[in-house]
Amino acid sequence: MMRKLLLQASALRRLSNAHSLPSLLTSSSRRCSSSSSKTTSPQPPITSLEHLDDGPSQATSKISIDRSALYNPPEHSHEPSSDSELVKHLKGIIKFRGGPISVAEYMEEVLTNPKAGFYINRDVFGTEGDFITSPEVSQMFGEMIGVWVMCLWEQMGQPSKVNLVELGPGRGTLMADLLRGTSKFKNFIESLQIHMVECSPALQKLQHKNLKCVDEDSHNGNVDKRTISMLTGTPVSWHAALEQVPSGLPTIIIAHEFYDALPVHQFQRASRGWCEKMIDVAEDSPFRFVLSPQSTPAKLYLMERCKWAGAEEIAKLDQIEVCPKAIELTHTIAKRISSDGGGALVIDYGLDGIVSDSLQAIRKHKFVNILDNPGSADLSAYVDFASIRHSAEEASDDVIVHGPITQSQFLGSLGINFRVEALLKNCTDEQAESLRTGYWRLVGEGEAPFWEGPDDQVPIGMGTRYLVMAIVNKKQGIPISFQ
Numbered sequence: 001m002m003r004k005l006l007l008q009a010s011a012l013r014r015l016s017n018a019h020s021l022p023s024l025l026t027s028s029s030r031r032c033s034s035s036s037s038k039t040t041s042p043q044p045p046i047t048s049l050e051h052l053d054d055g056p057s058q059a060t061s062k063i064s065i066d067r068s069a070l071y072n073p074p075e076h077s078h079e080p081s082s083d084s085e086l087v088k089h090l091k092g093i094i095k096f097r098g099g100p101i102s103v104a105e106y107m108e109e110v111l112t113n114p115k116a117g118f119y120i121n122r123d124v125f126g127t128e129g130d131f132i133t134s135p136e137v138s139q140m141f142g143e144m145i146g147v148w149v150m151c152l153w154e155q156m157g158q159p160s161k162v163n164l165v166e167l168g169p170g171r172g173t174l175m176a177d178l179l180r181g182t183s184k185f186k187n188f189i190e191s192l193q194i195h196m197v198e199c200s201p202a203l204q205k206l207q208h209k210n211l212k213c214v215d216e217d218s219h220n221g222n223v224d225k226r227t228i229s230m231l232t233g234t235p236v237s238w239h240a241a242l243e244q245v246p247s248g249l250p251t252i253i254i255a256h257e258f259y260d261a262l263p264v265h266q267f268q269r270a271s272r273g274w275c276e277k278m279i280d281v282a283e284d285s286p287f288r289f290v291l292s293p294q295s296t297p298a299k300l301y302l303m304e305r306c307k308w309a310g311a312e313e314i315a316k317l318d319q320i321e322v323c324p325k326a327i328e329l330t331h332t333i334a335k336r337i338s339s340d341g342g343g344a345l346v347i348d349y350g351l352d353g354i355v356s357d358s359l360q361a362i363r364k365h366k367f368v369n370i371l372d373n374p375g376s377a378d379l380s381a382y383v384d385f386a387s388i389r390h391s392a393e394e395a396s397d398d399v400i401v402h403g404p405i406t407q408s409q410f411l412g413s414l415g416i417n418f419r420v421e422a423l424l425k426n427c428t429d430e431q432a433e434s435l436r437t438g439y440w441r442l443v444g445e446g447e448a449p450f451w452e453g454p455d456d457q458v459p460i461g462m463g464t465r466y467l468v469m470a471i472v473n474k475k476q477g478i479p480i481s482f483q
C-alpha cells in the first residue's frame with residue numbers, strides 16, 4: 001500500500017512538470033445542460049408483478065403486436081419526401097417487420113447506423129458540437145485516470161507488456177492526456193499496447209490525429225504495419241468491439257461514457273402487466289411511442305434484471321430500463337480480466353440500482369425530443385451500476401467489483417486538488433479561470449458558487465452525478481481510490 005501511495009505522489013509531482021497547459025474548454029458539460037435530466041420517476045399505485053413471473057417459453061411464444069390502432073402508411077407515394085436517410089431507413093425497418101421496433105433497436109440505429117448514425121460521420125464533441133465530456137473539460141481528467149492506471153499496473157507486478165484498452169474514446173483526448181501525463185515513467189510507457197474500441201470511422205481518424213499517430217511503413221515484406229503514437233512511441237490499434245482485442249496479455253480497460261451509449265429497452269407497467277415501449281410510424285410526425293400489447297422477446301431481459309432486485313425496489317417503479325448490451329459487455333470484460341489479469345474502470349452517470357426512465361436526447365447542448373430528427377442528436381441513458389456488478393460477479397469468481405463511488409471521491413483520492421494547484425501556479429488569467437471552472441465541473445456539485453459570469457453559463461458540477469466502478473482480478477488486490 002505504501003508503495004502505491006508513493007507512486008501516486010511521485011506521479012503527481014511529475015505530472016506537474018509533464019507538459020504545458022493546453023487551452024481548456026469552458027462550455028457546458030454533456031449531461032448537465034438542463035435541470036430536466038430524469039432520475040427515477042414519481043410512483044403510481046402498484047399493480048401485480050405476476051407478469052414478471054412468466055416463464056421464458058411463454059415470453060418467447062407470445063410475440064405479437066396489436067396493429068389495429070396503428071397508423072398504416074400508404075404503400076407507395078410519389079410525393080417528394082423530406083425524410084432524412086435515417087428516417088427512411090427506420091420507417092423501412094418498421095414496415096418490413098410489419099410493426100413497431102423496440103426503443104433499443106431505435107437507439108442503436110440512431111447512434112451507430114453505419115451510414116447515418118449520430119457518431120459515425122462527424123465530431124460531435126465540444127462547444128461547436130452537441131455535448132462536452134470530462135476529458136474535453138480539462139486535461140486533469142485524463143491525467144488522473146493515468147495515475148489510476150499506472151497504480152493498477154504497479155499492483156499487477158509491473159508487467160513488461162500490457163493491453164490498455166479504451167472503449168468509445170471519442171476524440172482520443174483522455175488517452176492523449178493519459179500518455180502525456182505518464183510519459184516520464186519509462187517502464188510503464190514501454191509496457192503499453194493501446195487498443196481503441198471505436199465504431200465511428202470519423203472518430204477513429206480524429207483519435208489517430210490527436211494521439212499524433214504515424215503509420216509505420218512495412219519493410220521486408222512485413223505486412224503487419226504498426227501505428228505508433230508519437231506522444232510516447234506507443235503502438236496503437238483500432239477495433240470495432242472488445243472481442244477483437246487480442247487476448248493473452250494482462251489488460252486494463254477504460255470505459256468513460258461508453259455504457260450510457262448502449263441501447264436500452266424500456267418497459268412500462270400497464271393494467272395488463274409490464275409492456276415494452278416501442279416506436280412506430282405516425283401520421284403527423286415521423287415516429288411515436290406505442291406500448292406492446294403482449295410480451296416481447298426483450299421481456300426475458302426484464303426478468304433477468306429483476307432477478308437481481310428486491311420486490312420493494314421493483315414495486316416502487318412503473319417504468320424500467322434494461323440494457324442487455326451492458327450486461328453482455330460486462331460479461332466479456334469480466335471473462336477477459338479473469339483469464340488475462342488486470343482490471344477495468346467504468347465511469348458514467350447513473351444509479352446503483354434499477355433505472356426507471358432516463359433516456360434523453362441532446363442536440364447543440366440542449367435537451368430535445370428523442371423522436372425528433374433521429375441521428376442529429378445524441379441519445380444516452382443512465383447506467384445501471386448494480387446490473388454491471390451482478391453480471392461481472394456472475395461471469396467469473398476470479399473478479400471482484402469495487403464501488404461505485406462518486407467521481408468527486410475518485411478524483412479527490414487521486415490528488416486532483418494538488419494537480420490543479422500546480423497548474424494554477426503557471427498559467428495566464430484566462431487559463432486560471434478555465435482551470436477553476438473545469439475543476440468545479442469535474443468534482444463540484446451543482447452550480448459553481450464562485451461564478452460571476454452570465455447566469456446561463458454557470459458551470460455545473462458533475463462530481464456526484466458521475467459514478468466510478470472498478471472490476472479487477474482478485475489477484476490484483478484493492479485498486480487505489482477504492483481502499
Ligand SMILES: C[S@@+](CC[C@H](N)C(=O)[O-])C[C@H]1O[C@@H](n2cnc3c(N)ncnc32)[C@H](O)[C@@H]1O
Nearest residue numbers: 119133168169170197198199200203256257261
Ligand atoms: C459519449 S461518447 C464518449 C467519448 C469519450 N469516452 C469521452 O468521454 O469523451 C461515446 C463513444 O463511444 C463510441 N461508441 C458508441 N457506441 C459504440 C459501439 N457500439 N461500439 C464502439 N464504439 C461505440 C462513440 O463513437 C464515441 O466515441
